[in-house]
Amino acid sequence: MNATKNILLLPGDGIGPEIVAEARRVLEAVSVRRGGVFRFTEDVIGGAALDRCGEPFPEATRQAALAADAVLFGAVGDPRWASVPFHLRPEVGILGLRKDLGLFANVRPAVVFDSLVQASTLKPEVIRGLDLVIVRELTGGVYFGEPRGIEDLGAGERRGVNTHVYTSSEIRRIARVAFDVARTRRKKVCSCDKANVMEAGLLWREEVTALAKAEYPDIELTHLYADVASMRLVQNPKMFDVILTDNLFGDMLSDQAATLTGSLGLLPSASLGVSDAKGFRRAVYEPIHGSAPDIAGKGIANPLATILSVAMMLRFSFGWNEDADRIDTAVRVVLDSGVRTPDIATPGQPTVNTKGMGDAVLEALERPPEGRS
């Protein structure tokens, strides 16, 4: 028997509410199959929280996230809040969530679906069969380093400061995640840094190398400077299995990897904390695309990245690999059958809206495997 799992939904801004609604329907379908295992609550974050509570990461949301078994997050950010003071920006919502829940490990798979090879801007032979994972450090580096701020030097001169900083233990714990993920795949890790320019990058390389030698002799470890990795990602992305990198390079490389697949609308992610004595780890699941204010409210956003994030939740938080596989398969079946939201359609191809895509996935989930083509 499964104990009830408390799922916190944080739809956020822009297309967030539309895509989270479809992902919730998928979670509800899983829940029904398992005898009503999920309990859902919803809270505000980002701009939506600014509107309602005057701050992007209200204490009530923080407490709800700390108490949840897993969090499903939509997106934050909207041009309406572009000029609010820095500490009130909608992005503070997601950054606070990551920091306060200790979500140091961000796992971002980038997979090219066969039926969408044409949607990529890269040549089909370069990306067909692409399947890589970026493991990005998420609570350290320049995103959170101190000192930081904008200083007034007088006479119209100002100084902006951020600090890129990593400790050995921060590097080792994220490297372990990458090595463990690689063990479930092709056993290759490419660690990306700027060891040629930054001391923190040199430390990164030394710690990763030492850990691999001591504990992961079965993993093939290579290193690339982050700029070279970025070049290789468009030149020969299939050379990668697991990419291990820091917070800032991971932000950039994961957008780039996502674009290779044809649409940002397809890529899920998991942000994971440290496992406690009982094996529980806090986790937030989110699509890697943003709030897409240009299409928000139109009901045409692609919900697949959020639906695939649900599959990651079932896998990483609950160990329900079979349910996760069923969702992954349903998405593949839907794409193979030609169902398209506008972002992944070729010119002239008929499209469905956000709800239509949700319906298609639910229908594929309910169809028995032998009924699938």
Ligand code: IPM
């Ligand atoms: C991401 C996003 C965030 C980041 C923003 C919204 C703060 O770009 O998850 O990649 O920079 O980490």
Ligand code: MG
């Ligand atoms: Mg990003």
